[in-house]
Amino acid sequence: MTRQSGRLQKRSENAPGQKSIVSKQINRKKVQPLSKLQCEKNQLILKGVTKPCVVVESVKGARIDSDQNDHHVSGDSSARPSPLPPLGWGSPEDVWVKMVGKEQTYRRSEGFTQKHPTIQPRMRSILLDWLIEVSEAYTLHRQTFYLAQDYFDRFMLTQNNVEKNMLQLIGITCLFIASKMEENCPPKLSQMAHVTALTYHEEEILQMELIVLKALRWNLCPETAVSWLKLYFQLASMNADSDLLEPQFPRDLYVQMTRLLDLCLLSINSLDFQYRVLAASVLCHFLQQETVEKVSGLSRDVLQPCLNWMAPFVESVGRFGRATPEDSARMKEERHNIQTHTDYLTMLDDASSKEVIGEFLTPPSSTEKQ
Incomplete structure (x- = not known):
């Protein structure tokens, strides 16, 4: 993948006869995109199924996914008092415990690259940089982009062997979901398709939206x-x-x-x-x-x-x-x-x-x- 002219770009080679997770293939005309991330295929290859999430309780009641291996989680926060001031609308201790608990529930790991051999760390950087550009173009809030980044990283961790050509579709779909969560007036579906230079059509974004939501189990409110x-x-x-x-x-x-x-x-x-x-x-x-x-x-x-x-x-x-x-x-x-x-x-x-x-x-x- 390479950076080109401020957008993501898809190559015209066809995929070598692989199955897509979506139930139906959308027949559409080939459009020459004007984007920056090199892509090669039109189908999402997702091998394997999301692992079941086993939940255990921590000492403070925060939910932890036991099937994830997170070596970098710091555990001293539960023993520390809440730094929040007195709140007129809730208990600062309860609010703090719930916020910290989300760090355990919404898990991420750089190990997702090991599950996708064709994806290099640089490709993630290019994709997120492009999503920042899109966010600025549509005057989206910072939280919207950060939600999209979180959805993307967590989604990739639930899948196996995603091809690099699908990163743009997954990324713009995550931003589409995030905008509907955060923005008063989110961009229209047609605008999201347009920003990919019609590399992907509206129907494909909608299909990918359902795939992402199911993979994330509709957990869309991280800190x-x-x-x-x-x-x-x-x-x-x-x-x-x-x-x-x-x-x-x-x-x-x-x-x-x-x-x-x-x-x-x-x-x-x-x-x-x-x-x-x-x-x-x-x-x-x-x-x-x-x-x-x-x-x-x-x-x-x-x-x-x-x-x-x-x-x-x-x-x-x-x-x-x-x-x-x-x-x-x-x-x-x-x-x-x-x-x-x-x-x-x-x-x-x-x-x-x-x-x-x-x-x-x-x-x-x-x-x-x-």
Whole structure:
């Protein structure tokens, strides 16, 4: 797969006689797409069936999928008190336990690439970068893109031997589902088909939508990395007497944080960490680490591996990814919540080239943070 002209592109070769999971094949005319990700076939090859999900109870009642092997789950959060302030609409302890429990229920792993031999980690990065572009083009919220990313990663973990030509269809379908979950006025189905340059038709997106929903068992409400980041920043910025649901954080600084989070998420290695750990590690590069530990309920030992891994991405964003003054001047009431795109793939290449085993940068000192 290669990056071409800001979209995903499909090659014209035919699949060598393989079966599709969908019940009927849609006969359609070949259309020359104008996209960036090279694809080769028109059928989804999904071998095997989603494994049954066995659920057990943790000490705090959070649901855990016992059939998943997650070596990077941090378990100290259940023993820590809730960092949430008193809530007039619920128990902060109950709310916190449910939020943390979603990290155990909605499982992801970079090991999904081992289940799909034709898919390389770079292809995931290209696809997510394209979905960010689509989100910006349709003025979608950041949460919409992050939901789509979560759906994609979890869906791929439930399948086997998905061919690389189907990534664009799966990706745009996940974004279509996410937009209906998050947006007041989601893009129309015809718009989603149009953005693929008619590589896929509306009927195919609808068919894939049902496949994705069944594979995810309709579990569509995770706590995404950006929702954790927003919560942490709100807790760190709010006054003692203010309402948790009223945004009080500096929005231009929040945009800078989301750029770093966007870049990190494009890396397949981000799946080594829970969303709340990723969000807290991003915040550590803008606020004092003691403050981050307080608002996240995560210890220094839990955060340090992610901070070490994130260091090259911080350096790359510092050189390439800061918002321009024009972006800040245009920022209106909801502008900080709208997904924006920059040259993330260039920054990702730059960060990847600077990753050296055993040699990491550390977050800036508190005197250097704004």
